[in-house]
Amino acid sequence: MRSVLLVLISxxxxxxxxxxxxxxxxxxxxxxxxxxxxxxxWDVTYYNLDVKLDPREKSIRGQNxxxxxxxxxxxxxxxxxxxxxxxxxxxxxxxxxxxxxxGNAWFVDLKATQPKGKVLSLVVDYHxxxxxxxxxxxxxxxxxxxxxxxxxxxxxxxxxxxxxxxWPNKDHQTEEPDSMRITVTVPKGLTNVSNGRLRSKTDNxxxxxxxxxxxxxxxxxxDVALNIGNYKHFSDTYNGEDGKLNLDYWVxxxxxxxxxxxxxxxKPMMKCFEHWFGPYPFYKDSYKLIETPHLGxxxxxxxxxxxxxxxxxxxxxxxxxxxxxxxxxxxxxxxxHEWFGNNITTKDIAxxxxxxxxxxxxxxxxxxxxxxKDAANAYVQGIRSKIANDIPIIGPYGxxxxxxGGDMYYKGSNMLHTxxxxxxxxxxxxxxxRGLNKTFYHKTVTTAxxxxxxSKNGGRDLSKVFDQYLRHTKVPVLEYSINNNxxxxxxxxxxxxxxxxxxxxxxxxxxxxxxxxxxxxTTAIQLTDPKKFAADKNFYIITKAL
Numbered sequence: 001m002r003s004v005l006l007v008l009i010s011x012x013x014x015x016x017x018x019x020x021x022x023x024x025x026x027x028x029x030x031x032x033x034x035x036x037x038x039x040x041x042w043d044v045t046y047y048n049l050d051v052k053l054d055p056r057e058k059s060i061r062g063q064n065x066x067x068x069x070x071x072x073x074x075x076x077x078x079x080x081x082x083x084x085x086x087x088x089x090x091x092x093x094x095x096x097x098x099x100x101x102x103g104n105a106w107f108v109d110l111k112a113t114q115p116k117g118k119v120l121s122l123v124v125d126y127h128x129x130x131x132x133x134x135x136x137x138x139x140x141x142x143x144x145x146x147x148x149x150x151x152x153x154x155x156x157x158x159x160x161x162x163x164x165x166x167w168p169n170k171d172h173q174t175e176e177p178d179s180m181r182i183t184v185t186v187p188k189g190l191t192n193v194s195n196g197r198l199r200s201k202t203d204n205x206x207x208x209x210x211x212x213x214x215x216x217x218x219x220x221x222x223d224v225a226l227n228i229g230n231y232k233h234f235s236d237t238y239n240g241e242d243g244k245l246n247l248d249y250w251v252x253x254x255x256x257x258x259x260x261x262x263x264x265x266x267k268p269m270m271k272c273f274e275h276w277f278g279p280y281p282f283y284k285d286s287y288k289l290i291e292t293p294h295l296g297x298x299x300x301x302x303x304x305x306x307x308x309x310x311x312x313x314x315x316x317x318x319x320x321x322x323x324x325x326x327x328x329x330x331x332x333x334x335x336x337h338e339w340f341g342n343n344i345t346t347k348d349i350a351x352x353x354x355x356x357x358x359x360x361x362x363x364x365x366x367x368x369x370x371x372x373k374d375a376a377n378a379y380v381q382g383i384r385s386k387i388a389n390d391i392p393i394i395g396p397y398g399x400x401x402x403x404x405g406g407d408m409y410y411k412g413s414n415m416l417h418t419x420x421x422x423x424x425x426x427x428x429x430x431x432x433x434r435g436l437n438k439t440f441y442h443k444t445v446t447t448a449x450x451x452x453x454x455s456k457n458g459g460r461d462l463s464k465v466f467d468q469y470l471r472h473t474k475v476p477v478l479e480y481s482i483n484n485n486x487x488x489x490x491x492x493x494x495x496x497x498x499x500x501x502x503x504x505x506x507x508x509x510x511x512x513x514x515x516x517x518x519x520x521x522t523t524a525i526q527l528t529d530p531k532k533f534a535a536d537k538n539f540y541i542i543t544k545a546l
């Protein structure tokens with residue numbers, strides 16, 4: 001989500017050769033992005049996070065008890081906590097452990113034996129003033145904001161930058177605890193809303209209140225969230241595919257009436273997304289929308305909402321077609337992430353297209369559910385104006401780095417729309433989307449797994465199609481010429497043997513499939529006017545007449 005504004009700015013200023021610029025990765029990048037020996041021998045099963053916030057000092061103090069399963073015996077592990085936060089103490093079985101610091105990585109030397117298969121735990125105490133987010137959610141950190149009445153309004157947003165910006169954990173995207181408890185103490189009068197369900201609220205004698213939330217499903221680290229403000233709560237239920245789903249809304253007290261009306265879109269959205277993607281993945285933890293001082297983020301079961309009750313994206317239509325002003329962009333997009341990003345999570349953020357391309361396409365799906373296929377086609381074609389084709393969508397692996405921050409949204413969405421046309425059967429395509437969410441339910445995945453699943457269930461090897469759109473910047477070009485009712489054609493692409501099937505007008509008034517490769521082919525054409533030859537606009541390609 002944080003990439004949307006950045007791409008709108010960057011499209012205007014990117015130089016044509018930016019994709020050729022090489023980024024030099026550091027030792028810190030490797031520590032953050034690699035499953036090192038100090039990370040790979042243990043698997044987190046449970047986090048018990050307990051934090052206290054001081055809005056006046058913009059500080060945090062807390063403790064995280066990390067339960068983990070020993071995969072292989074070892075005596076050293078890596079915990080991540082980003083500067084300027086400080087780990088005060090690490091202990092196991094009541095005994096303090098020694099540790100060393102290497103940038104944002106903290107290496108702990110264990111004393112107790114670590115038998116394979118055992119579930120053990122250690123306790124990490126920490127404190128400090130976490131990085132303050134200046135332009136959340138794009139730069140990441142903690143937002144120490146104020147509402148319109150000057151009262152504290154605080155939120156976390158840390159996708160990409162990492163959850164270790166505000167709490168200690170094993171900060172790698174492969175790592176999801178099976179469940180989690182989040183206990184947050186704030187000044188009395190404020191409410192903290194986090195992921196999962198509220199277990200308890202306690203008013204303490206020292207002028208603070210403590211809120212305990214429990215997440216009953218696996219959750220990725222960057223989704224864990226604090227949302228603190230003068231909130232009012234209202235709720236509803238949705239009778240979904242897996243039964244009764246609780247819908248909870250937490251908004252600033254003076255926006256209650258506005259939110260009650262504006263959030264009515266959630267039920268039709270849920271009906272649409274369950275039809276296309278399968279059951280909402282977190283019935284156990286409910287669905288929540290929480291008003292935040294930043295634009296929005298897909299925090300699992302606690303979707304951050306900051307679109308100011310406007311339609312579109314802050315009142316604008318990213319597609320330029322008018323259809324994007326028919327619905328609230330943040331509600332639809334961030335909720336779509338519950339399926340793609342939160343249910344299905346990539347092992348490495350280099351593959352974040354799986355999160356963002358499918359979720360961007362959920363906007364098209366919702367438009368289709370509400371306004372029909374022509375509207376959906378117009379919307380997805382309209383967002384092509386945001387495609388930069390600057391650097392590949394997939395980034396370098398093992399260094400905590402994404403590919404193109406914008407094209408993983410708009411280009412990735414148009415790639416999926418193109419693949420939908422190739423499959424040429426909407427029911428099959430719908431089963432693929434639902435099947436992805438069932439097959440990879442609450443799992444972390446690789447690009448290869450997603451590509452192979454779509455190819456297998458789409459009835460065609462799409463590996464070269466994925467390769468061209470995800471790993472190269474150029475849009476495939478169909479070169480063609482027409483002479484004496486004969487069409488001569490071929491693909492020009494980076495991928496050798498690129499073989500995307502394509503719908504074109506071989507006769508008046510209808511589209512037919514041709515099967516170009518990078519070699520020249522010919523076929524008969526029956527157009528009264530050869531100048532009316534065209535490719536179906538639902539395919540994201542370029543045509544070039546010779």
